[in-house]
Amino acid sequence: MKRLVLGLIAATAMTLPAFAADIKPAVIYDMGGKFDKSFNEAAYHGAEKFKKETGIAYRDFEISNDTQREQALEKFAQDGNSPIIAMSFSFEAAMKKVAPEYPKTQFVIVDDVVDLPNVRSVVFKENEGSYLVGVMAALASKTGTVGFIGGMDVPLIRKFGCGYVGGVKATKADAKVIQNMTGDTPSAWNDPTKGGEIAKSQMDQGADVIYAAAGGTGVGVLQAAADAGKLGIGVDSNQNGLQPGHVLTSMVKHVDVAVYNAFMDAKNGKFTFGPEHLGLAEDGVGYAMDDNNKSLVTPEMQKAVEQAKADIISGKVKVHDYTSDNACPY
Amino acid sequence: MNSYMVLIQIADATVRVSVPLLLAALAGLYSERSGIFDIGLEGKMLAGAFAAGAAAYVSGSAWVGLGVAIIVSIAMSLVHGVASISYRGNQIVSGVAINFIASGSTVILGQAWFQQGGRTPSVSGAARFGDIALPGANAIRPIPIVGPIYSNVISGHSIIVYFAFLMVPFTWWVLFRTRFGLRLRAVGENPAAVDTAGISVAWLRYRAVICTGILTGVAGAYLSIAQQASFVKDMSAGRGFIALAALIFAKWKPVPVMLACLLFGFLDAISIRYQGIALPGIGKLPAQLMQALPYVLTCVLLAGFIGKAIPPRAGGVPYVKER
Numbered sequence: 001m002k003r004l005v006l007g008l009i010a011a012t013a014m015t016l017p018a019f020a021a022d023i024k025p026a027v028i029y030d031m032g033g034k035f036d037k038s039f040n041e042a043a044y045h046g047a048e049k050f051k052k053e054t055g056i057a058y059r060d061f062e063i064s065n066d067t068q069r070e071q072a073l074e075k076f077a078q079d080g081n082s083p084i085i086a087m088s089f090s091f092e093a094a095m096k097k098v099a100p101e102y103p104k105t106q107f108v109i110v111d112d113v114v115d116l117p118n119v120r121s122v123v124f125k126e127n128e129g130s131y132l133v134g135v136m137a138a139l140a141s142k143t144g145t146v147g148f149i150g151g152m153d154v155p156l157i158r159k160f161g162c163g164y165v166g167g168v169k170a171t172k173a174d175a176k177v178i179q180n181m182t183g184d185t186p187s188a189w190n191d192p193t194k195g196g197e198i199a200k201s202q203m204d205q206g207a208d209v210i211y212a213a214a215g216g217t218g219v220g221v222l223q224a225a226a227d228a229g230k231l232g233i234g235v236d237s238n239q240n241g242l243q244p245g246h247v248l249t250s251m252v253k254h255v256d257v258a259v260y261n262a263f264m265d266a267k268n269g270k271f272t273f274g275p276e277h278l279g280l281a282e283d284g285v286g287y288a289m290d291d292n293n294k295s296l297v298t299p300e301m302q303k304a305v306e307q308a309k310a311d312i313i314s315g316k317v318k319v320h321d322y323t324s325d326n327a328c329p330y
Numbered sequence: 331m332n333s334y335m336v337l338i339q340i341a342d343a344t345v346r347v348s349v350p351l352l353l354a355a356l357a358g359l360y361s362e363r364s365g366i367f368d369i370g371l372e373g374k375m376l377a378g379a380f381a382a383g384a385a386a387y388v389s390g391s392a393w394v395g396l397g398v399a400i401i402v403s404i405a406m407s408l409v410h411g412v413a414s415i416s417y418r419g420n421q422i423v424s425g426v427a428i429n430f431i432a433s434g435s436t437v438i439l440g441q442a443w444f445q446q447g448g449r450t451p452s453v454s455g456a457a458r459f460g461d462i463a464l465p466g467a468n469a470i471r472p473i474p475i476v477g478p479i480y481s482n483v484i485s486g487h488s489i490i491v492y493f494a495f496l497m498v499p500f501t502w503w504v505l506f507r508t509r510f511g512l513r514l515r516a517v518g519e520n521p522a523a524v525d526t527a528g529i530s531v532a533w534l535r536y537r538a539v540i541c542t543g544i545l546t547g548v549a550g551a552y553l554s555i556a557q558q559a560s561f562v563k564d565m566s567a568g569r570g571f572i573a574l575a576a577l578i579f580a581k582w583k584p585v586p587v588m589l590a591c592l593l594f595g596f597l598d599a600i601s602i603r604y605q606g607i608a609l610p611g612i613g614k615l616p617a618q619l620m621q622a623l624p625y626v627l628t629c630v631l632l633a634g635f636i637g638k639a640i641p642p643r644a645g646g647v648p649y650v651k652e653r
Contacts, residue, residue, distance in 0.1 A: 033437075033563060035447015180602065184618055191567040192558050194602070197347055201602050204339040216562050223452070223559050242452070 025050070025058040025263045026081035028072045030088035031186040032215040033062050039215060039236040039255060043087050043110070046259030054267060066186070070094040077102040083120075083266045085110065085259055089156055090186070095119060106271050108262045110255060111156060113275045121275045122258045126156070127163030128312050129251040129285030130211070131319045133233050134167020135308045136287065137209040138175050139301045140231055140248050145176040147207035149198050149221050151214035152188040153181035155323045160213040160235070160251070162328035163319050169330050170317070171304065178202045182217050192220025199224035199232075209233065209248060222247055231296065238288040248296050250288040254278070281313045338478045340599050345483060346557065348595030349494045350375065350549045350566075354573035355580070355587045356494075356501050357545035361407075363505065363582060364538035365518040365644040367421045370410055370428030371546055372570025378403040378550020380436035383450035383561030384443065386457040386554075395457065396490075396551045403547030404540055406432065411539040415532050418648030429570075437563045450554070450561040459488040459556040488556040490548060495588070497545070502584040514538055518642035521649040531649045546570075575628040581639050594624045 027047050029040040040062075047058050059081060061072045069086075073094050076084045082105045086095055089112035099107045099116045106118060113121040137146045148164050150157035165177045180198045182188040195217035199210050203225070210225050211233035212218035218235055219242065225232035226246035234240060234250030241247075258278065265271045278284020287305060289297065311317040320329055354371045361368040381402035386395025406428055413424040437448030444450055464485035471481040505511035513534055517524045521531045553569075554561040576594055580586035601620030631639050 033447055035441070035449065037447075037449070041447070183621065187564070187567050190562065190564050192562045192565060193350075193553055194567065194598075196558060197343060197599075198602050200346075201339070201343060201599075204343075219449075219560070219562060220558055227559075 022054075022056050023083070023263070023266045024079075024081045025056065025083055025085070025266065026076040027058060027060045027085040027259060028069075028076070028087060028091070029060065029062045030090060030189075031063060032189045034060065036189070036216045037237060037239060037242065038218060038234075039253070040087055042237045042253065042255035043085070043259045045237075046256030047085075047263065049256065050260050050263040054263075056263075056267065058263070066090070070097060073098040073107075074101075077105050082106045083108055083262055083271065085262055087255075088112070089154070106266055106273075108258075110258060115275075117273060120262065120271070120273050122262070123275060123277055124253050124255075124258075124284050125277060125279030125319075125321070126160050126213075126251070126253060126285060127166070127319045127321050128280045129253065129287065130160045130163030130213075131167035131170075131312065131317075132280075132287045132305050132308055133211060133249055133251045134164040134169075135171045135305050136167075136249055136297070136301050137164070137211060137231075137233060138168040138171035139298075139304060140296070141172075141175065141207075141209045143206045143208045144172065144174065145178065145206035145208065147199070147202035147210035148177060148179045149195060149202070149210060149212045149214055149218070150179070150181045151183075151217050152186060153184050155326060157181065157213055158326075158328070159322040160211075162322040162330065164211055165328065165330040166319055167308065170308075176206070178205055178207055182214055189215035189217060191217050192223070195220035196224035200228070203228050203230055211235070211251070213251070234288070238290065240288055240290050240292040244292040245295065247293060249293055252286050252288045254284050254286070257284070279312075280309055334475075335478065336603075338482050340596070340603055341479075341483045342486075343599035343602065344592060344596045345487060345491060346595075347598045348591045349491050350552055350557075350569050351573045351576055351594055352494045352588055352591040353490075353497070353545050353549035353552065354570050355576045355591055356497055356584065357542040357549065358574055358577045359501065359505075359582060359584060359587060360514070360538045360541035360545070362577065362645055363518045363642055364514050364535045365521060365642055365647065365649070366411070366414055366535055366539055367425065367646045368410065368539075368542060369422060369425035369571075369574060370406070370432075371542075371573055372566050372568065373425075373429035373432030374403045374406045374543065374546035375550045375553065375570050376429075376436055376564065376566040377406050377432040378547040379554040379565055380432075380440060380450065380550070380561045381547070382551035383453070383554035384440070386453050387444075387451050387560075390453075390455075390457050392453075392457055392459050392551075392555050395453075395555050396459075396548065399551040400544050400547035403550060404543030407539040407543030407546070408536070411536050414648060415535045415539075418650065421646050421648075433564055436561070440561065440563070448563040452560045453555060454559060457555065458559055459490055459552075461486050461488055488552070490552040490556050493548065494552075498584050498588045505584065510537070515642075517649075518644055521644050522652075525649070525651065535649075572624050575624050578639050578641075579624075579628050579631055581637070582642065597621075597623050 085108040199221045212221035213235045222232035226243035231248040378399040382395040382399035385398035413419040414421040440448035467481040467485035576590040580590040
């Protein structure tokens with residue numbers, strides 16, 4: 001019965017030939033939700049940009065629990081959507097199951113590599129971007145202690161933390177980095193109260209610059225840091241404006257560009273498959289500068305971070321990738 | 331940093347994280363003592379948090395935010411009340427429904443009103459409950475031992491924190507020293523007897539769920555405009571359920587409820603502070619263990635290993651007058 005209904009819906013959709021020649025893109029957000037001011041929101045902006053420029057509508061879906069991942073992928077594929085972008089590594093299992101069933105559909109997974117012929121895997125070198133904000137944090141810190149707060153305890157987030165520690169230690173060898181994870185379940189992406197508590201605990205221990213890589217939880221971290229007159233560092237999207245004057249910078253991950261490019265490539269018939277690694281050299285990651293943090297970043301900080309960026313791009317400095325061996329050497 | 335200061339900081343964090351648990355658990359206490367099981371604490375707290383965040387932003391006053399939070403929370407309590415008191419529905423189902431309604435509607439309304447993805451805009455200044463320093467906090471601070479306790483742990487919280495802890499003796503007084511309290515407890519144990527005495531069972535129970543609504547509203551306001559400065563979707567993050575665990579753990583008594591909440595808050599504070607710290611002899615203590623401990627303790631209690639948790643006898647049973 002359900003299949004019949006779905007089929008009918010799909011059939012109805014197909015009788016609307018408005019965009020018959022065009023693509024039918026879709027994006028599935030992760031648990032943080034479309035407007036997490038962070039990772040998912042960046043994807044949303046990318047998709048919106050595509051829609052504005054081309055006039056092609058896209059479908060989207062925010063999952064609210066883990067079992068919906070497969071259903072959402074399946075449903076979009078069944079409806080003939082392509083490309084379908086799945087935001088986050090949590091879609092790995094679902095992608096491995098659904099993608100082979102629809103070999104003609106173009107799938108994109110962000111933050112994870114799924115080795116299938118019809119899947120493009122976009123992964124970012126967050127370790128490189130985090131290294132840069134680590135450099136800035138070390139220079140901005142007066143106490144010599146900085147903090148890192150991750151969302152859910154997964155290797156990807158440890159990768160952020162590890163790159164950050166690398167940047168801090170390379171700048172100030174004796175600096176201390178306090179690292180905390182918010183939790184072990186997806187709710188750790190959405191618990192600003194706990195994020196705030198962790199930030200307070202880190203500040204009690206002397207931290208005065210705190211980097212939050214924790215989705216919606218990070219909002220609470222930045223709030224607590226600003227309340228205490230300390231500095232926070234945002235993540236994924238440019239979060240400098242959340243607490244103007246109290247966010248040192250943001251480690252920007254150009255998820256928007258990845259989403260936009262995937263849609264564009266599909267539209268222009270240039271869609272490619274396989275892994276795509278976006279680092280500093282590809283402008284896939286970076287640090288955010290705008291009016292909100294201009295006064296916080298001194299010229300010497302700017303110089304140091306630009307130097308570090310050039311060194312990473314040239315290969316002179318190699319930032320360790322935690323996910324390569326599940327260990328952090330710093 | 332000496333270890334005494336660390337202890338003080340942990341105690342300070344314990345107080346802060348215990349407050350929403352304490353308010354929600356006391357809220358549950360009124361309802362459950364009257365025979366209405368309430369697993370909708372989580373949802374009411376969430377709705378309260380949203381209402382507080384939205385109203386405080388629009389009005390620019392934290393007190394207006396608190397008031398609206400209480401009103402919204404009472405309204406949701408009454409929905410639960412109508413379903414389970416007047417229409418004698420299943421209280422668990424109704425409670426679950428409340429949780430779903432809150433989790434969905436807050437995001438939808440938030441998105442419709444503020445276009446920030448279900449988040450309310452950040453508030454500051456008068457629209458937020460700031461930390462208040464108790465008189466003499468700075469003067470006493472230099473005194474060893476006592477000074478830090480007073481100035482860091484006792485002073486320097488928002489007004490809701492003090493309200494929450496004052497509610498403990500107040501609730502005890504209401505339950506065990508007033509006529510209303512006696513009747514409330516009686517209606518949870520043996521509603522027929524109360525009815526025989528000529529007192530309306532339904533009206534008593536309604537008053538109990540209103541009390542629940544008031545306290546969950548305050549708990550929600552604490553989350554969104556005292557501890558944080560905006561509402562974020564699902565920000566109650568399971569605290570309503572931990573509060574329920576605390577309520578059971580404390581055997582439905584006000585002072586033990588406070589101790590249970592402080593214990594659970596303490597475990598939370600410890601797990602934040604000592605995440606993955608290595609203990610001598612035991613090795614690395616996983617943070618997950620600390621997070622699971624409140625539930626484990628409750629299960630152990632329910633299994634009868636540390637005393638017995640006997641719920642109010644008429645709890646969960648709709649009262650039907652015999653005809």
